[in-house]
Amino acid sequence: MKIIICGAYAIGTHLARLLSRNQEEITVIDSDQERLAKIGFDYDLLTLQGSPTSVKTLKEANTAAADLFIAVTPDENTNIVCCIMAHALGAKKTVAKVGDAEYAEEEIKAFYKNLGVDRIIYPEVLAARDINSGLKMSWVRRRWDVHDGALVMLGIKLRENCEILNQPLKNLCGPNDPYHVVAIKRSGETIIPGGNDELKCFDLAYFMTTRPFIPYMRKIVGKENYADVKNVMVMGGGATAVRAIQTMPEYLNVKLFEIDNDRCEVLNQVLGEKTLVINGDARDISLLMDEGIRNTQAFVALTGNAETNILACLTAKRLGVRKTVAVVENMDYASMAESLDIGTIINKKAIAASRIYQLMLDADVMNVTFLMQANADVGEFVAKEGARITLKPVKDLGLPKGMTIGGLVRNGEGMLVSGNTKINPGDIVVVFCHDVNMKQIEKMF
Template identity: 70%
Template sequence: MKIIIAGAYAIGTYLAQLLSRNNNDIILMDDSSDRLEQLGADLDLMTLCASCTSITSLRDAGVEKSDLFIAVTPDESRNMTSCTLAKALGAKKTVAKIDNFEYTQPELEQFFRTLGVTSLIYPEMLAAKDINNGLKMSWVRQRWDVHGGALVMLGIKLRETSEILNEPLKNISGPNDPYHVVAIKRGDETIIPNGNDELKLYDLAYFMTTRQYIPYIRKIVGKEHYVDVKNVMVMGGGRTAVRAVKTMPEYMDVKIIEIDDKRCEHLNELLNEKQAMVINGDGRDIALLTEEGIKNTQAFVALTGNAETNILACLTAKRLGVRKTVAMVENMDYVSMAESLDIGTIINKKAIAASHIYQMMLDANVQNVRFLMNANADVAEFIPSEGAKVTTKPVKDLGLPYGVTLGGLVRNGEGVLISGNTRIEAGDSVMVFCHNVNMKKIENLFN
C-alpha cells in the first residue's frame, strides 16, 4: 500500500513508525530537512524534502498512485489544501488534521468530501473521548465500547485485592465465563495469553466482556471499594480540556485550574458555570489545591503542554488522596515512565490520532482500530466477507498466528465472547487482538 504522509511533526513521525511495521510503501514529506534528518535510520520509509502544497512536489512523491494521503502539519489550512490537491491528482483517500471543532459536524462531512478531503482528524476531540471514558469508571485505566457497549474492553491494573491472581486462565476464564483476558502488560513485556498463562500482581490486564458483566469484573479484580468520580479537577485549560469538559457527564462537578489569566477569561467565554468553574492559579500549588478541595476530589486530570508537569502534578494529587489521575503525556519517551510511576490513564494525542488513521490503510471491512500504547498491541474490529476463511471452521481450527487472539463478536446487535468452538459468520463484527503481527495477515482471514 502506498502512503504519503505530509508533516514530519509529532503525529506524522509516530504514524510513520506505526505504519512502517507493516511493510507499506511510505513517503514522509516535509519542507524542513532538519526534521526529516531526526528520524531514526531504522525506519523503513522514504523522505522527501518538499512542500505538500506544491503540485510538482506531490507528483514527485507519486501522489497519483497513492492509496492514502495524510496531511498532519500544524497548519490546518495547509492540510486541507494539500488533501484537495492530492485527491485531484489521483490519491484514493485523503486525511487532514484540523484544529477547528466546527468542521467535525456530521452535516459537513459530504461537503468536505466534495473538496477532496475524505476524512478529518481532530486529535483534541479524540483525546477528550478517551479522558471521559477513563473518568466514568474510576477503577479502569482504559475503556473501549464496541457497538454502543455490546462488547466492552477494560484495561485494569491488578492489585492485592484481586481474587483472580496466580491461577491459570483456563481455570478462571473458560468458555462459560463472562469475560476473556485478551492481553496482559507485565513490566516491559506484552503477552497475548493462552489458557496456561496466569495473572500476576501489578499486571495491566485487558478484559473483553459485555456491559451487563462490568460489575462482575469489578468484583473479581477487587475494585468495589473505588468510589465513582463526581468531583473533577483539571489542570490546564487548552483545547483538549475544553473538549473534555464540554462532553463530561452532567453529574460531574469540574474545576479548571489555568495559570494564564487571559486564557481564564477565554475559558469563561467558552464554558458556562454548569460546565466548569475556572480558577486562575498554578495547579502544582499544594496550598491552592487544598483550598479548592483536592481532599474531596475523586479525579485529577493534568492537561498542560508539559509532560513532566503533568506527571508530577498527578503524583502530587495521588499523595493528597486522589485515586483517579489522568495525565496527557505527548513525549513518547515518558509514556513508559508514567506507567511505571502508576500515574493511571495516560493520554497521548498523537497515538490516538494515529490509531484513528491506521484503520484507513486496511483493505478489509474494518470499523475500528486502536493501538494499545501501554501494551504495544493492536486491537481491530473486523467484519468478515461471505466465504472468508475465518468463517469456514471453528476458531480452534483456524490456525491463528502466534500473538493473535479473537476476543469477542457482535451478531445482530448482541455481544458474544469467542471460544474455541465458536463459528464466526459473515457480517459479524469480530474483535481481534494482536502483538508483533502484521495486520495484513489478519486481513487475509477476513477477506
C-alpha cells in the first residue's frame, strides 16, 4: 500500500510510527528539512522536501499511485487544498485534518467530498468524545463501547482492595465468567495476558465485559466507594472544552474556568445556561474552594499547556477529586502524567492518528483506536465468509503472540470469547494487540 503523509509534525510522526509497523510504502512531504531528517532517521520511510500544495512536489512523490493521501499540517487550508490536488492527480483516498468546527458539519463534509476530500478529521470532536467517555464513570480510566454498548471495555487502575489480585487469570476468567482481562499495563510494560498471568496492585487493567455486569465489575475491583460524577470543573475554554461541554450528558453540572475575560463573554454566548463560566485561574486553590471543589467529582484540564494541566489535576486530586482528565499533547509528558497517577490522559494527536490509521485497513474493520496508556491497539473486525478466523475454535487458531480476542457481537448481542468459541461469518470481533501488525490480523478476517 502506498501512503503519502503531508506534514512531519506530531500527528504525521505518530502516523508514521503506526504505519511503519505494517511495512507500507510511506512518503512524508514537508517543507522543513530538519523535521524530515528526524522522522526519516526514526522510521523506515521516504522523505521529500517541498510544498504539499506544489503540483511538482506531488508528482515527484508519485501521488497518482497513492492508495491513501493524508494531509496533517497545522494549516487546515493547506490540508484541504493539497487533498483536492491529490485527488485530481489520481490518489485513491484522501484525508485532511482541520481545526474549525464548521468542517465537522455533514453538509460541509459532503461538499468537500465532492471536491475530492474523502474524509475530514477534526481532532476536537474526537477528543471531546473520549473526555465524555471518561466522565461516564468516575472509577474508570478509559471506557470504550463496542457496537452501541453491546460490549464494553473498561480500563481500571487496581488498588489494594481489588478482590481479584494475585490469582491466575485461568481461575478468574473462565467460559462462564462475565469478564475477560485483555491487556495489562505494569511498570511501563504492556502485557497481553495468558491464563497463568496474575493481576497486581497498581496495574492498569483492561477488562472486556457486557453492560449488565458493569456494577459487578465495580464491586470486584473495589471501586464501590467512588461517587458517580455529577459535578464537573473544566479548566480552559478552548475549542476542545466547548465541544466536550456541548456534548456532555444533561445531568452533569459544569463550571468552566477561563482566565481571558473576552473569551468568557464568547463562552457565555456559545454555551448558554448549560454551563457556569467563571473568569479566573483554576490553579487558584482558594477560588476552587469557593466554587465547591470539595463537592466536585471530576476535574478536566484542557488548556494548551501540558504542565499546567498536569499540575492542576494533581491539585484537584489533593483536594479530594476522584476523577481527573488532562489533555497532554507532548508524548513524553503523557507517560509522566501516567506515572503521577493522573486519571484519563487525552492526546488529540494520537486520537486523530488512530482514526486515520483505521482508514488504511479494510472497510470491514469498523473501528480502531490506540490505547496510548497501554501502547496497544484495539479494533472491531467483521468476520467474512470463509475467513481463517471462522474455520476453527479460538484455541486452535494459532493467534499471533501479542494478540487476544476480547469478545464478539452476534446478531446485536455482546458475547465474551473462550478457547472453545467458534467465530461465525458476520460476527463483529473485538481484537486487542500489542506489537502486532494490524494488516496481518486483518488477513485472518
